Amino acid sequence: MQSRPPSGYFGFSNSFGLLCNTNNMVSDSDSEEDFVNYGTPLEPLEEDEPLKKPIPLHEQTVKDEKGRYQRFHGAFTGGFSAGYFNTVGSKEGWAPSTFKSSRQQKAEKHNARPEDFMDEEDFSEHGIAPREITTSQEFSSSRRDAVQEKARAVNAQAALIPGDTLLEELIAPARLSIGVELLRKMGWKEGQGVGPRVKRKARRQQTDRGARPYGCALPPAGSEDSEDGDDDDEEFAPENVTFAPKDVIPIDFNPKEGVQGLGYRGLDPSLALLGGGASEHINLFRPQSESRSQLFGGAQRGSRRGGVAGQAFGVGALEDDDEDVYHRDSMSRYDTVLGGEEPGDGLYGWTAPQQYKKKGEKNKDAAYLGKILEGFTLAQKPPEEKTIFPPPDLPRDYRPVHRFRPPVDVSTLAGVSPALAEALRTSRGHMVKEEPQQGGRHQLDSDQRRALLGEDTLQGPSSVMELLRPEDRERLQNLRTSSSVSSTKPPTPISQEALRSAVTLAGSLAAKAAGSSDLKQQEEALAAWRGVQTTSQSFKPFEKNPSKQARYEMYLNQLKQGDKDALEQSLDPGLTEWERSRERDEFVRASILYRPSSSFLSSRFTRGKHEEDEDSVEVSRDEEGDVDDKQAAVQMKMFGKLTRETFEWHPDKLLCKRFNVPDPYPGSGTVGMPKVKRDKFSVFNFLTVTETRDTSAPPKAPESGKKSRWDVSEQKEEKKKDDPLSELLSAARNQSETKQTNTSILALPSSTNTNHQTPDDRAEESAEQEKAKEGDQEEEEEEEESRPPMDLFKAIFASSSDEKSSSSSEGESDEEEEVKEKKEDEVQAQNLFKIPSSSSAVSSSSATSSSTTTTTTTSNTTSSQQTVVTSTKNSTHEEEEFGPKLPPPSAALATRGSTSIFSLPEKEKSSKRSKDKKHKNKKQHKHKKEKKKKKHKKHKHKVKQQKKSKKETSESSSEGSEEDSDGEEKHVSSEELLKRLKSIKSQQTW
Amino acid sequence: MAFPQPKPQAPQLPRHLLRTIDCQQGAVRAVRFNADGNYFLSCGSDKTLKLWSVSRGTLLKAYSGHGYEVLDADGSYDNSQLCSCSSDKTVILWDVATGQVTRKLRGHAGKVNCVQFNEEATVMLSGSIDGTVRCWDTRSRRFEPIQILDEARDGISSLKVVQHELLTGSVDGRVRRYDLRMGQLHVDFINSPITCVCFSQDGQCTLSSSLDSAVRLLDKSTGEMLGEYTGHKMKGYKLDCCLSSKDTHVLSCSEDGHVYCWDLVEGSLSLKLPVGKAVVQSMSFHPTETRLLTAMEGRVQVWGAEPEEPEEDAMAT
Structure with a gap:
């Protein structure tokens, strides 16, 4: 942290004063006040004092400015200790800053400033970042405006010591404003003016002055002041060379200080040194114009007279002519007209900027940009000038007040011309009841538009009027006609009053009628709600007031139960009479309005947007x-x-x-x-699902099947059930039926596929078609379908794990079902071979879940259909296979050591052995199974043994058991059915 | 003087059994040559992966770390890494020398049938019974795949990567070719569950074997069938097929214990290699030479065009 050099290095006992000016210390005390001392002075040396022993290294200590000890860890290894005696982080010391950031609370970005790494000393007066009042940069000499600078430089030329500020300029740091930077990017250079580049001609030789250059004549400075002067000059001017305009120099307003007259210059040093001649013209607005032009390179013009010349001095002895000794002023040397006389001097821009060029050159305005900034191009056309039209003049008698014209019934005006009638109608809007014009679509109402488009009528009431009861409707109609009648009259104040009174009257009448029909309404509500079971989607009209909503729901519940005085019971007795009556009204109305059976409102409104996500499914495009x-x-x-x-x-x-x-x-x-969103329950999804898609299938057959397949716990539960056969049968039926439905959907005419306009209608239609087809079976089917076909899988697994259990109810299976099963088998077999994709859907869906049930299944499924000789699996490898299987690892167990193919006899032996082993395995396996089954005490022994023998026959036959089962078809038992189903299932998984 | 070109050699077939190696790791589920063909990997059903020398038939290293039988493996181009997949739904990236698991990647929902490195061994691609192909980054430490290709509607049984193309065979009876450079997916409908897919060495054709006991050679760009090879038996098991190193022959495992070898152009059966009695489960053709590995049950057999010298043979055994 601290950047002091370690004092041990120097052998001083204090941290400061290492670099102190020891010379000052030892010098005389008078001068001490004049110096700024850093640190503590050394004690003065006394001559006869014995030399002090230098303090050994290990005894040297360091203190900070407050006298606290600071310890070193060693100059080269660690520096200072952390705080006062390593107290950082402890209770006594200061706490180091910690950085904490978690996912919930992100640490705010801490921007470290340089001050964070500075010590206190750095902030002190002589530190690197003193925190005291100092001259700000603006006022210090470090930085200045460049133009100002130039002006100052110009002035400095006129100053007594020329080039006064140049040194300052040299050492000034380069810091440019953004404007200057931009200009530079565009090709501007310091000293140039800003503006279009100009063509210039070589400066005319100023012969009229009679000054002849001596010595090395400077080249004529062409860029001086011939910008657009000397138009008639026909000297050589290269076409393609342009020059930057001259810089504009702000005029330095120096206050007039002396008592001399205007325009008086004392000793002009430049003139004096360079011997410039006296000015021929006095420009009041350009004092020192000469000197300025000299600064820009024209200093060498004019005759070089040498010596000091000025108004205050006479002519030297060496001078020939003394005509200028006495300066004569004449009015011809003064301007009498403002501007215009010397146009090209480059100092325009002060009060009235001179025009840069003629008007015709406007387009070239941008051409001065040497470089155009990156990303910009010059506009080809000038922006069109907008012509702004003046607002129209208001008529003189206009008064800004709008008066509504009285509505006039056109129909009543018989003798009016059609044009006038039309105008009146448009002015009045919709009030007139007349036949709709077929011409414009705005004159059609929704019904007519629908008729034109050929759309079906919407379900539910077409207007609010239909929601009302007929007598109410009539009353409203009466009211309306009366009001319209009243409105046809001219709006005199009296008639308006009458109308108001009529309205109030009607309102009161309606209220009375409502009061009388209150009971009626209650009964209606009761009738509507009685016996309704669904509560899930009921509308909540009083959601904002939970207690009221609760009361309303109570009322609804009681209505459902058929309670007659439901209303009175559900109302809060704590409320005032008025509140209660109001609530009563509201409840009754709400219950009628949102009555469940006639899905009035639900048919009229669509769902909120947020539920869309649940109903739609991402389908690949x-x-x-x-x-x-x-x-x-x-x-x-x-x-x-x-x-x-x-x-x-x-x-x-x-x-x-x-x-x-x-x-x-x-x-x-x-x-x-690329994916698109589709309606989840659209027919088209179903169509694709049954054919191809598996993942997007609705939560119907395959998905639930998938679930059950891997749901081990449920399977175990299932084992405890005692009649898996009936389950199986129902499941099988179920499956076949789902298949039927699938095919029926598939069999829909392909036109449905293309018509995307009303998928829901189509869905309904297809459903209806199905219904029509299947006739009376429909109800049963519905039931079956609603049950998740998980049972099928459950049944298969349960029965395959202990198939003897299924035979317990063997006798119950009657002929009918068997036949059915057979048929189904056939159907499934066909499906299997013809439409592998549908079957693969099942297998893939099952494949998506894990293969946790491997141990619960037996080798039976595979052995029944596989034609493998060595098909007994050792118990650990029993596995439900999906897709192409892996061959059994049979001989791997039996044969050890490297056996070549040529040692056939040995191998045969081993294979025999292995067969024996297999048998053993089998037996053990069966034994296990038996053990398992002992848990299920309900099984009959007889059946078991029968089964066992059968199983052995089927397994010992090396042929595929498919043929076997075909042969045994004559006595089809439930067990056989089981087997078949299994084989089918496992085949389908390919 | 221009010499006439030497007469092209008649294509040789791996007729001769060079050696038989008992891998002692249960059933060998897959056998694969490494990139240069000097070594091979055997995937055992006893959860181990073993690395062998082809010429000597000696075990070099056993890699254990899988939780269930290993189903497929592949070696990187520089022989520094191996990848393997297993029934335990994981894909493991191995360090060859140390035998340590570099990465164990979980994510598949079912057993993983096949795995392959891409050309630079920067990505491992694994196809699973869950119908997805997952692209695992071997460079980063992320445990999520870079991308999951879930276009298949059934389990992926086989996949191959060549350059910027990925070929997958699925049980839904489709061969899919993902072209990374073009950003396209080409689906070829075969109608029977695919067991194995291959690119030809020249990269112009795809070979796919399916459960209808047929191997089909399809033109890669158009999907037209160039040849169909039948005669073998592939009904229920996931068996391999491959092309010979010079694209002269098509080989396929069979359930009747033979390896069938057809002439690619004529489609005629040119060799019926008796491997054993059981199912020839897996095989791999040497990348450059005429050498074939077959796996049956627990043994791996090496076949060559010419019988080896007896002393070498003796050394090997």
């Missing part, structure tokens, strides 16, 4: 084409265009980087296939 076509193509071996599909696919940016490949879609945020 590019759907795969029809699988059937492809299958046909594959069967015809016409690979190529028919089977090839190409999609847009976005690789991850990082993946591209890792593959050393440029990103094919730079700037696109998407990864993978």
Whole structure:
């Protein structure tokens, strides 16, 4: 932290005064006051004092300015200790700053200032960052405005010591304002003026002065003041060379100090030194113009007379002519007209800027920009000048007051011309009841528009009027006609009064009627709500007032139960009479208005936006084409265009980087296939789902199936159930039915596929079609479908893990069901071979979950369908396989050591051995199973043994048990059905 | 004087059994040559991955760290790293020399069927039964994949990476080719669960074997079928197929214990290599020479074009 040099290095006992001016210390005491002393002075040396022993290194101590000890850790290893005796972080010392940042509370960014790393000494008077009042930079001599600077320099020329400020300028730090920087970027250089570049001609030789250059003649300074003067001069002027305009120098207003007259110059040093001649013209506004031009390079013009010349001096002895001794002033040397006389002197810009050029050159205005800033181009055309039109003159008799014209019924005005009638109608708006004009769409109402468009009528009431009861409607109609009648009259104050009174009257009448019909309404509400079960989606009209809402819900509940005096019970007795009556009214009205059965309002309104997310599903934008076509193509071996599909696919940016490949879609945020949002429950999703998609399937059959497949605990529960067969059957039925529905959906005409306008309607239609097809089975089916087909999987697993349990209810299975099962089998088999994608949907969905159930399943599923000789699996490898299986690792256990293929006999032996082992395994396996089954005490022994024998036969046959099962089809038992289902399931998983 | 070109040698086939190696790691699920073909990896069902020398048949290293049987493995181009995948749903990146697990990547929802390095071993791609291909970054320490390719509708059974292209075969009967450079996905419909896919060495064709006991050679750019190779048996198991090192022959495992070898152009069966009685589960063709590895049950067999010298053979055994 502290940057002091370690004092041990120097052998001083205090931290300060190391570099102190010891010379001052030892010098005489008078001068001590004049010096600024740093640190503590050394004690004065006395001559006869014995030399002090130098303090050994280890005894030297360091104190800070307050006398506290500071310890070193060693100059080269650590520096100072942390705080006072390493107290940093402890109770006594100061706390070091800590950095804490968590996900919830982000640490604010701490910008370290240089002061944070400074010591106290640095802030003191002579430190590097003194915190005391000093001259600010503006007032110090360090930085100044460049133009000001120049002006000062110009003035300095006139000063007694020329070039006074030049030194200062030299050492001034380069700091430029942004404007200057910009100008520089554009090609501006110091000393140039700002403005369009100009063409200049060589300066005319000033022969009229009679001054001839002696010695080395300077080249004529062409850039001086010939900007647009000397137009008639025909000297050489290169076409393509332009010059920067001259700088504008602000006029330095020096107060007039002396008592001399205006324009009097005392001793002009420049003139004196360089021998400039007397000015021929006195410009009141340009004092010292000569000197200024000299500064810009024209100093050497004029005759070099030498010596001191001025008005105050006479002519020297060496001078020839003495005509100028007495200065004669003449009025011809003064300006009598402001401006214009000497246009090209470059000092325009002070009060009235001179025009830079003629008006025709406007377009070239920007041409002076040597460089154009990056990113900008010169405009080709000048911006069009906007012509601003003056506002129209108001008529003289205009008064800014709007008076509404009285509405006039056109129909009543019979003899009016049509034009006038039209004007009147437009002026009056909608009040007139007349036949709608077919011409404009604004004259059509929604019904007519709908009729024109050929849309179906919306469900529910078409207008609010239909929500009212007929008598109310009539009354309203009466009211309206009466009011309209009254409004047709000219609006005299009397008639308005009458109308008001009529309205109030009608209102009171209506109120009375409402009061009388109160009971009626209550009954209506009761009728509407009685026996309604759904409460989930009921509208909450009093949501802002929870207690009121609670009361309202209570009222509704009682209505549902058919309570007659529901209203009185649900009202709060704590309220005042008036409040209660009002609430009563509100409740009754609300209950009628939001009555559940006639979904009046729900049909009229759409859901809030936020629920959309739940109903929509991300579907990849590019759907795969029809699988059937492809299958046909594959069967015809016409690979190529028919089977090839190409999609847009976005690789991850990082993946591209890792593959050393440029990103094919730079700037696109998407990864993978582009997705779009689709309605979750749209028919089209179903269509694609049944065909191709699996993941976006609605929570119907496959998903729940997937769940059950891996839900071990549920399976275990399932084992405890005693009739898995019925479960299985129902599940099988279930499955077949879902399949039927699927196919029926698939069988929809393809026109539905293209018509995207009303998917919901189509969905309904399709559903209706289904219903029509399936007729009376429908109800049953609905039930079955509503049940999650998880049962199917459960049944399969439960039964496969202990299939004998299923045979307990073997006798119950009747013929009918068997036939059904057979049919289903066939159907499924067909499906299996023809539409692998649908089956793969099942398997993939199951594949997405983990394979935790591996141990619970048996080898039975595989053995029933696999045609492998050595198909017994050792118990650890029993596994439900999805997709292509892995071959069994049979011989690996049996054969040890390297056996070549040529040692066949040995191998055969070993394989025999292995077979034996397999048998053993099998037996052990069965034993295990038996043990398992002992837990389920309800199973009959007989059946078990039967089963066992059957199983053995099926397993010992080395052929695929598919054929086996086909052969055994004659006595189809429930167990057989089980097996078949299993085989089908496992086949489907390929 | 211009000499006539030497007569091109008749393509040789790995007819001769060079040696048989009992890997002693249960069933060998996959056998793979390394990048230069001097070593091979065997994936055992006893959760180990073993590295062997091809020429000697000696075990060099065993890598254990998987929780279930290892299903596939691949070696990086510089032989410094291995990757393997397993039924335990993990993908492991191994350090070859130390045998330590460099990274163990979890994320797949099911067992991982196949894994491959890309050309520079910067990305591992693994295909799983959950239908996704995950791209794992070997450079970073992130445990999430760079990208998940979930276009497949069923499990991924095989995948191959060549340069900027990724070829996947899925059980949904489709071969997908992801072209990173073009940003396109090409889907070829095969209609039968794919068991194995390969690129040809020249990168113009794709080879795919499917469960309808057929191996098909498709043109990569158009998807047209160039050849169909049948005769073997592939009905239920996930077996390998491959092309010979010079693209002259198509090879496929079979469930009848043979390796079938067809002429690529003519489609005729040119060799039926009797490997054993059980299913030939996996095989791998040497990247440059005529050498073939087959895996059946617990053994790996090395086949060559010509029988080796007896002393070498003796040394090996």
